[in-house]
Amino acid sequence: MDIAIIDDEQVFLEIFKSDVIKICNDNDIECYIDTFNSARNIMEIYKNYHLIFLDIDMPGTDGITALREINKIYNPKEFPYIAFVTSKENLIYEALKEFPYTFIRKKDINEILENCICNIYEKTNPKKQKYTIKCGRNLVNVFIKDIIYIDKIKNYVWFHTVNGTYKERATIEEKFADLMPQNFVRTHIGCLVNLDYIFEVTPNSVLLDNGESVVLSRKYYNEVNNRYYESLVVDDD
Template sequence: MIEIILCEDQIQHQKTLEKFIKGILEENSIEYNLKIYKSGEELLNNYPKDIDIFILDIQMEKINGMDVARKIREIDKNKPEIIFTTSLIEYIQEGYEVRAYRYLLKPIKYEELKKHILSCIDEVMNKKNKFILVENKSETYKINIADITYIEIQRKDMSIHTENKVYETKMTMDKIEEELQNHNFYRCHKSFLVNIDYVENIKQYVAILENKEEVLVSRHRFKDFKSRFLSSLGEKLC
């Protein structure tokens, strides 16, 4: 079951998107629950739990979609995906801080929405099912891969950083890099493996994460890392 929120204050756009979303999900035999809100205030005053995808109009009165997204990130961190709909591209740079999955430019076409909402659902399902097991002395931890911000190693002492906790273990960087090769991680330094989804910006030889932590980027990997980071941002605009 996929839980989706649509928040759109223009009735005609709301009806069109509702029709599109239901058509796409039913056409692909996806079980879903779709809730609709007519304003950012209504959504935040009746905040639902365990939502997988928020589809937010940016240009809403009073509380706009960007401010709603910031509140979502305060409440649910990086768990739900956020898709913005907008008529203007000026909000795109501002939206990187809330880790938007996509920006769909109005007027939104059925096939375009279909492509990206199905892709988003795939990512949601992958996140729910992707974990690594980490051992530390007598304890074994199950860590959601999507929660990992970066990994650091000193000799064979490895620290796996998530938003809320750091896990210590003994493992080689090559081994965990291999385990995470199908996810959006990049070996930016011999001692660091970073989740690009959490990178907010980069400066010379440093990646700055959303929580303002800094991860070193080696000189010879900086150009390729920058290219990967920019490519990841570019995928979000449709």
């Protein structure tokens, strides 16, 4: 998880960074942390981070002004999550008008910080993310990483997961839009496969780790083959 800490008090900045590193280590979270004494250049860098701890009261560009500027162009589907940090109680109401993800009083950091980091890690880490399947009148939450593949049969989309199979009355196009950014690839017009479960790609089919195979159409062969080998390179790294 990529984290930025912005505070004009250098001593606090170093202590806070140490606290964040300890929490990440204790929770097995790989983190990369940058620290800044000013929010002046936040507009140029904010997309580089999953989480930004932003002090409200700073000389020059303060945290409230910085988030206000970000909100003018911010896409809610993008990172980062902004957590305001301050000891100025009188600025809380004004700060909340800019809709930060959360607000941390410096005096309460020990009680709040770990929960904040862990919650955002789950939101930003695909292996921790869940997907809701509407099975009739019931809702089933599954980890995206546990979905092996999904395919379309008549008016239903079937989710084949490591823990069972579920069906939802929906279109495959809806699921394609939801899951394509989450490491899935289309093998034919009615099937999406999680790249993590592909064992082998052949000209006509994709063999999965569980022994099943799905049809691979000529139209999607190059994309599937390329993304599969790209994923192998990433795993090797």
